[in-house]
Amino acid sequence: MNAGTAKEEKITKRTRIEEIALLIEKNGKMSLEELSEQFPEVSDMTLRRDLLELEKENKVIRVRGGAMSVLEVQKRSNEAYAQKSTINTDAKKVIAKKAVSLVDEGVSMFLDGGTTALYLAKEMPDRPCHVFTNGIVVAEELAHKKQPEVVLVGGSLIKENLSTASPYTKIFLENSNFELAIISASAFSFEQGFSCISQVESDLLKFILARAKMVYMMLDTSKIGKIMPYTFASPEDIDVLITDDNFPPQVKEKFEEKNIVVI
Numbered sequence: 001m002n003a004g005t006a007k008e009e010k011i012t013k014r015t016r017i018e019e020i021a022l023l024i025e026k027n028g029k030m031s032l033e034e035l036s037e038q039f040p041e042v043s044d045m046t047l048r049r050d051l052l053e054l055e056k057e058n059k060v061i062r063v064r065g066g067a068m069s070v071l072e073v074q075k076r077s078n079e080a081y082a083q084k085s086t087i088n089t090d091a092k093k094v095i096a097k098k099a100v101s102l103v104d105e106g107v108s109m110f111l112d113g114g115t116t117a118l119y120l121a122k123e124m125p126d127r128p129c130h131v132f133t134n135g136i137v138v139a140e141e142l143a144h145k146k147q148p149e150v151v152l153v154g155g156s157l158i159k160e161n162l163s164t165a166s167p168y169t170k171i172f173l174e175n176s177n178f179e180l181a182i183i184s185a186s187a188f189s190f191e192q193g194f195s196c197i198s199q200v201e202s203d204l205l206k207f208i209l210a211r212a213k214m215v216y217m218m219l220d221t222s223k224i225g226k227i228m229p230y231t232f233a234s235p236e237d238i239d240v241l242i243t244d245d246n247f248p249p250q251v252k253e254k255f256e257e258k259n260i261v262v263i
Contacts, residue, residue, distance in 0.1 A: 017050050033066075060154075095219075099120050110208050113135025163201065194238075209233055221246045
């Protein structure tokens with residue numbers, strides 16, 4: 001194959017991928033079968049690779065049998081997320097204000113997709129920083145600000161908190177650097193640590209915590225004593241615990257005994 005032919009094939013592939021992205025954006029969701037009808041000369045395996053490429057570019061979210069646009073995911077799932085975001089709002093707002101006071105201008109950070117992270121995104125001042133996030137609504141909130149640079153990482157949709165995660169997310173982030181990771185847990189106990197509902201999200205958070213120089217954990221009082229299926233961190237994995245004003249003193253003491261700053 002000469003250089004000219006290779007270049008033509010590369011252009012053809014890129015054009016096809018962009019056409020697929022436009023189709024999915026227009027229709028909201030497309031199955032692999034529907035894409036095959038649009039591109040009869042392309043094998044299913046190639047189309048699957050195209051969807052994977054678009055997911056790595058954060059343009060679609062792959063679902064069983066096809067892919068959805070990010071906007072369609074928001075439209076279908078936002079109601080449930082909105083309901084979740086109204087639970088313990090006072091505590092989440094307190095935590096968010098404490099957390100934002102610890103974020104320096106120009107910082108490179110990872111922010112997860114939890115509803116507490118959404119309140120943090122709302123509180124963040126419009127100043128230079130670099131934010132990686134797997135939270136769709138978190139990224140949307142930050143998009144209203146002019147100065148933060150926002151990177152929305154792709155992956156499979158986690159409906160409970162409108163976030164994304166997949167093994168490929170770690171590949172996307174392997175050359176990225178975070179001074180700070182701010183994470184929120186769905187549950188915490190000293191026996192089981194910090195846990196969440198999704199295994200793929202748990203794996204991603206473990207990766208994030210290992211890469212970050214500093215780890216801040218946001219935890220409201222309602223999460224204490226609860227256990228979710230997948231543990232992603234122990235108290236020893238974090239540097240600072242940010243919580244609400246009703247946090248039990250005896251639990252605070254246990255964290256402080258482990259040399260963890262509690263705010």
